Amino acid sequence: MSVQIRNLQSEDVLTYSLPLLLGDVRPPLAESKISVCNRRNNTSMSWPVYNGTFKALVELKPGENIIELMFYGEVVELVLVYKVPPLTRFVRPVYIKCHDDPHGDFQGPEDEDCSAESACQRIALGAKLIQTLTAEKLAEHGFGRKTFLLETDLDAKAPACHVFTSSLSVACAQQMTGAELWLKFACELMSAKTFTQKENCKWFCFMSFTRYEAENDSLPKSHIDVLKQTKGYAALGGGGLALFSTGNLHCWAETLDQVPLRFTDTRKIDRSKFMDDSAYRGFYWANYSTGLGSSLHELGHTFDLAHTRTGIMARGFDDLYRVFIVRPLRSRASSCSRDSSRLTTPSPYSSRSRSRVASGNSIGAEPCFLRPLPTRLHSQPSFPDVIHIEVGFAQLPTKLTQCYTVHHYDGSETQTVVTRQSDGTETRSQLTLSPDGEWERKDVKINQLDAGKTGMQVTACRELPMAPSALPHSAVDGPDSVQEFVLQGQTPSDAGAHWHRSSAVILNYHKWFNEDCEKNQGSSPEITGGYITSPCGLRLIELRNHDNGTVVHHWEFLHDDPPTEFKVNLDKVKDVLPADCVECSVMVEDSRGNISKKKVHFDDL
Known part of the structure; x- marks a missing residue:
């Protein structure tokens, strides 16, 4: 047996008291538990292990903490140092x-x-x-x-x-x-x-x-x-x-x-x-x-x-929830009983059931995940030997159809049927049911072979959760003013539970996340039309849809010598703005966490 922590290393210094441990065990058992103990406070907890993977939380005390992970006799020590940074906010x-x-x-x-x-x-x-x-x-x-x-x-x-x-x-x-x-x-x-x-x-x-x-x-x-x-x-x-x-x-x-x-x-x-x-x-x-x-x-x-x-x-x-737990694999051939009787099950977290929670045996709260049943070697029918293979068949056009329904928060419902042909074309038929009971139909045909010519692929790339920010330089941009970013594995882990790139940059320089000292004081960035200046150095510029406040575009400057001025060139970003948009909100953050926001009309850019 072996235990490996993937996200932290021994002697890491953390600024918060409840770190998350992501790890693997070998051999990768389908289902088990791992014990995590902090010797500073002699507290020990068991965390589930599924398919060789586990996630665990451990409470730290200020200073050095020796964390012991115990799995089937294997003991691994991890030293974590909890040090509160000198922040005031x-x-x-x-x-x-x-x-x-x-x-x-x-x-x-x-x-x-x-x-x-x-x-x-x-x-x-x-x-x-x-x-x-x-x-x-x-x-x-x-x-x-x-x-x-x-x-x-x-x-x-x-x-x-x-x-x-x-x-x-x-x-x-x-x-x-x-x-x-x-x-x-x-x-x-x-x-x-x-x-x-x-x-x-x-x-x-x-x-x-x-x-x-x-x-x-x-x-x-x-x-x-x-x-x-x-x-x-x-x-x-x-x-x-x-x-x-x-x-x-x-x-x-x-x-x-x-x-x-x-x-x-x-x-x-x-x-x-x-x-x-x-x-x-x-x-x-x-x-x-x-x-x-x-x-x-x-x-x-x-x-x-x-x-x-x-x-x-x-x-x-x-x-x-995906950030904090691992789940066992489900059997596609199995189903779970989810009738109304579960609603009358006493809570496993009430005072009368607290002892069961501590031991991990809760009534009615354990997820109904069933592992695949083992294959019975002699239950499969035998097939005759292949004695001849016909060749020369003409391939007929094929199509793949997918259907899905989306329930919107306003009470409306959209049913979409996506049909993909073998020649690369795709047809989407949408039926939208409004809260008033009225139907609206919309059919769209897309020729994927021509997508590159129309720019469709470029637009789709910008919609990806963590697409790199590789944008045209404005007139006063330096050659390295826009930092490209590629997340490990190209996609964020834990599905939607991630910071959008521009959000992450804001937090990285935000005053609530950084030490406050005299040198961190300074005037806020100035926005004059599309011309932006800051003596402290620019770190992030966002264009936000003025109607709904959503970020539609951003520039980031992460190098050691950020620019002190920037000119927004509307012609280079108009393809990411709504077609009928005539104004936007500009948000600017500098190296010291100073933030300015201003509504700007496109005629002034």
């Missing part, structure tokens, strides 16, 4: 309750601990998980394991999650829109005397009073319907505040040993009683993944990140 988790709700319980099943204390434990652990994810995903871009700090990283005596009592009543809060709640809590938190260093923190807040109530026992048919039946809902981020609901907080892990179980909990949400915010997947694990992922998405907005075509700042946060 941090993220502060907060649980908000109303003044007339002294307990501040969140909504959840009766056998779940839905107290404010449990909420704080779930939120605090969730904050650590996204702190770890941010580090791992920035490392994929070659920026090292940079990440933000939590308040407890700087002050061990600070609460892992504060409880804040608002002046709002439950009834009043549940009648307000998400935007109104965001404004109200932003004012209350900044004026509260109980908090210090407000100018140095990003608020990571969750509202206790979120309540889902199905109307007349009717199940919602779309995400819009879910929101209509939910009071006290918000998922907003910007400025210094990221604000979220707690509709699926009962699906979150409360302790570290629950993480692999919660991310593989295949019970279905009872949509007649509880909010299902899972990107239409319906499972407990999916609600955890989407809930925690969306909180990272909104926190990203507070770090000046815009929406992107792919990744966490798109809908890629739904795939967050």
Whole structure:
């Protein structure tokens, strides 16, 4: 037996306390467990191993930590050093309750601990998980394991999650829109005397009073319907505040040993009683993944990140669970029973079942993954020997047809049939059903043989999650001003749970991710039409669609001597802009993390 860690090396210095270990065991057993122990605090946990691969989390203490990984008698030591960087800015988790709700319980099943204390434990652990994810995903871009700090990283005596009592009543809060709640809590938190260093923190807040109530026992048919039946809902981020609901907080892990179980909990949400915010997947694990992922998405907005075509700042946060777990291979010939009886199964995470969680034997929560049955050597019919092979047949045209359906968050539904002919042509027939019940048909025929002539392949390349940024130089560009980037393996791991390239560059130079000192002070970049200047050196320029805020193009400057000026040449980027677009938002970040944003009309470029 042998154990190998793939993402970390002994003596690595980390700036966060909950590193993720990715590793392999040999021989690659189909299913097993590996024990991970930190000798600093004598804590040991078992993590699943599937097909020779494992992922594990381990809590570190400041200083040197000796991590032991034990697998079938094989013991491997890994020395990790946890060192808090000298940063002054941090993220502060907060649980908000109303003044007339002294307990501040969140909504959840009766056998779940839905107290404010449990909420704080779930939120605090969730904050650590996204702190770890941010580090791992920035490392994929070659920026090292940079990440933000939590308040407890700087002050061990600070609460892992504060409880804040608002002046709002439950009834009043549940009648307000998400935007109104965001404004109200932003004012209350900044004026509260109980908090210090407000100018140095990003608020990571969750509202206790979120309540889902199905109307007349009717199940919602779309995400819009879910929101209509939910009071006290918000998922907003910007400025210094990221604000979220707690509709699926009962699906979150409360302790570290629950993480692999919660991310593989295949019970279905009872949509007649509880909010299902899972990107239409319906499972407990999916609600955890989407809930925690969306909180990272909104926190990203507070770090000046815009929406992107792919990744966490798109809908890629739904795939967050992939970062932290490995799953066994399923048998295509097998199916799992997922009837309504699973809804009545007691939660394996309630206080009455906590001992079973610790031992890894949870009732009704283990995913129903079945391994392929072994082949029976003598059960296959024998075939006659081949005695003659005919040749000279003419090949007939063939076609491949694929069908798929997409359920949109506005309640509409799109059914697409893609037909590919052997001659290289492709036909797409789309039927879109609006929420009002009206159908719209659209047929598109594509000649793939001519795609290179039309530029279609170039456009498609720009839509890839991590396509290299190889862009034309503007008039004042140096020869090396645009840095090309190729992710290892060409594609991001963990599906959509990755930072889009421009988002990663922003975080790499952001003030919340870097040491603050006197030399890091300076004037912000200036944007005059399409002419951009910064005495500190330019690091990133984004063009954002002014209508929806999505990044459509970016330039990055990563070399040691970045340019201090840049001219946006509209003719060289107009092919990536919407056809009817007449203006865009320009976002600029310099070497010291100073950021400027400005709306620019194309006539001024």
